[in-house]
Amino acid sequence: MYDVVIIGAGPAGLSAAIACREWDLHVIVIDEFPKPGGRLLGQLHQEPSGEWWNGIEETKNLLDKAKEYNTEIQCGTSVHNVEKTSNGFSVHTNKGMFYGENLLIASGAAETAAPIPGWTLPGVMSIGAAQVMTNVHRVRVGKKGIVAGVNVLSAAIARELQIAGVELHSMALPAANSVTKNESDPKKVMDGLVRIAHLAPSPFLRFGSKFAKAAWVRDIAVKFYPKGGVKMWGMPIHIRKAIVSINGTEQVESVTICNVTPDGEPVPGSEKTVEVDFVCIAGGLYPLAELASVIGCPFQYIEELGGHIPVHNEQMETPVNGMFVAGNITGIESAKVARAQGKLAGLSIVKHRIKDLADINDKVHEALNEVKETREKASIQFHPGINEGREKVNKAFNDYQQTT
Known part of the structure; x- marks a missing residue:
């Protein structure tokens, strides 16, 4: 006893x-x-x-x-x-x-799952799994990847992956569905993004972080969010783009990204394919x-x-x-x-x-x-x-x- x-x-x-x-x-x-x-x-x-x-x-x-x-x-x-x-x-x-x-x-x-079509392919992992593989087991998770989910956790770990020499194309929202309704909403994601502005300041985020509690400022920031994303450590962070599918036959080969409206709705005809060999899903904790x-x-x-x-x-x-x-x-x-x-x-x-x-x-x-x-x-x-x-x-x- x-x-x-x-x-x-x-x-x-x-x-x-x-x-x-x-x-x-x-x-x-x-x-x-x-x-x-x-x-x-x-x-x-x-x-x-x-x-x-x-x-x-x-x-x-x-x-x-x-x-x-x-x-x-x-x-x-x-x-x-x-x-x-x-x-x-x-x-x-x-x-x-x-x-x-x-x-x-x-x-x-x-970690909370954020299901995206194709997420069962080898090469898809949670952002926490990528962190453990990289920092604990010293295993390279891939050559070039993308992060699905913009939040405090994904931003912190993405930087850790970069430090370890892992190339990340960008961070974007997951496709909207009943499970990812908060993670795919640009306005809600913006609320979290301004809270990590101090980790990698940019003029855009510094402006937003001062007025994070003002909904009208948040809405304007989302509406005029740069098309090329806001860069943190050289990596674009997108809240007006979403990963709608993960593609590949036997493993991850690419993802399909589309533009989204300020309300998170896909913009028809805006689809684009990005070649990557791994995807980190960040649905939060x-x-x-x-x-x-x-x-x-x-x-x-x-x-x-x-x-x-x-x-x-x-x-x-x-x-x-x-x-x-x-x-x-x-x-x-x-x-x-x-x-x-x-x-x-x-x-x-x-x-x-x-x-x-x-x-x-x-x-x-x-x-x-x-x-x-x-x-x-x-x-x-x-x-x-x-x-x-x-x-x-x-x-x-x-x-x-x-x-x-």
Whole structure:
């Protein structure tokens, strides 16, 4: 019986484990990936300050700290069920059962599919898969590609691919259908595009970013969006062009692109073929929260956080006694925020596990402030209104507590 079982060895899970081990709790971290680090392993980008964020180095720092406290980490372990018991939790995995008095789920996020005709061809992959293949496994994903989907995630990873020497023709919208209605809407995409203007400033985006909340300015920006796209790092980003099909016999050979109206409707007769050998589909991220659902944790759909979120309070505690959450399962944010949340969750578990512990309330409060400060300073925001989303989920927790 562990004091706490942590599911997920990403920045949130590792930070939580370190915080728990500092107070000598008996901890195990399990993860299905062969290496600890989670999404950190694939991240490599330059901050607006000029500093480089190297996910592999950040992972090494966390692992060094975890090893200093003799933290037990078991990778290659897939969790397929979790049960609440009278004295804690039973975690079912491919390597047997793990038992914990407390449970932290830091399972991260998954990518949303954006189906395009031809997307089952070899050479079509999610943008996250391209990131892992390039930065983790050092595998070249192709000679020349195109990105279907314009958002914060695709912009950041596209730059990482360029740094690795991968040629990208451009970024464009996916074809409009019932699944991609938001991703194929130029006006909604423009809302997100202006939020990444600081990553690769252009006069057009700098103008838009100052007035992002004004719908009339957004509409004008979309209407007069340059036909050649707005270039970031020399790569055109199009929101008035859409990839309507991926072509090839045995693998990707080309894509068909057409112009679209400001409302995202295809312009007849504007089709053009672009030769590429791979396509990255970027439909965005959503919280990977199935395990929390299995246990019976209540959920709330909060658009500002990326989807259905396990109800939890500011200290990362859920209504299920002894169960905590941290990282992207609580809402899509940066790895820095996830790391800070993990520390906060770890200290909250310590507070829950060891009663009447001196100074623990102060340390939890400090960690909570650290999460808020990290969020405010984040160079990348995946969703607008993140603070409003956090207030909604905290209110949902309080409402649930009052009704049970």
